[in-house]
Amino acid sequence: MQQVFRQDRVQVLKGEWGANIPLIRNNLCPLSFIDVPEQAYIDGTLAVYEFNQIDLLRDVFIWAYERSCQRYLAITQTMAEPDPLRIRYREALILAVQAIVRNRRVPSALNILRLADELVPENDQEVFVKMVLEALQRIHEGSVARFRLKLSDFQAWKPIRDQQHQSTLD
Secondary structure: OHHHHHHHHHHHHHHHHHHHHHHHHOOOOOOOOOOOOHHHHHHHHHHHHHHOOOHHHHHHHHHHHHHHHHHHHHHHHHOOOOOHHHHHOHHHHHHHHHHHHHOOOOOOHHHHHHHHHHHOOHHHHHHHHHHHHHHHHHOOOOOHHHHOOOHHHHHHHHHHHHHHHHHHHO
16 A cells, blocks of 8 residues: 555656656746645546536646745745855865865965965965865864765864864964
8 A cells, every 4th residue: 555655656746847847947936736735636636537627726736836936936045146166166175175184284274275276276276265264164074975085084183173273262
């Protein structure tokens, strides 16, 4: 019984994804039936199959699409715009963080600038150094995988960062 439910749910999800392809291609909000009352959907579907009347199902669809648009817009308005430099230098950022952590270097602008000479063009080095410094200050046990680091490497380096941070506070 549970297997049948899973297969039906997968079919519904595939149908929703397929229905959203033309919407997304035309820069429209994707459709979701998450908030649709189940009984309204059932009644609309039965009206189509039993009486050949589309009015109720059309109204349910319009209501669902309006709700989907509201949810989608609310989500997209809270999202930050992606930083083009962070995207362009994503791999260089990872390499710089790895080099500082694995070689147990102090997370200083000078150490990062030495790496930046090899990784990014000169005109972007100042911004790149700030990005790396920020990443090194924010890295924690839960985010080491993002930089393809071993937890043991991070744990060995963390006291160096913490000591440098403490000395800047003194």
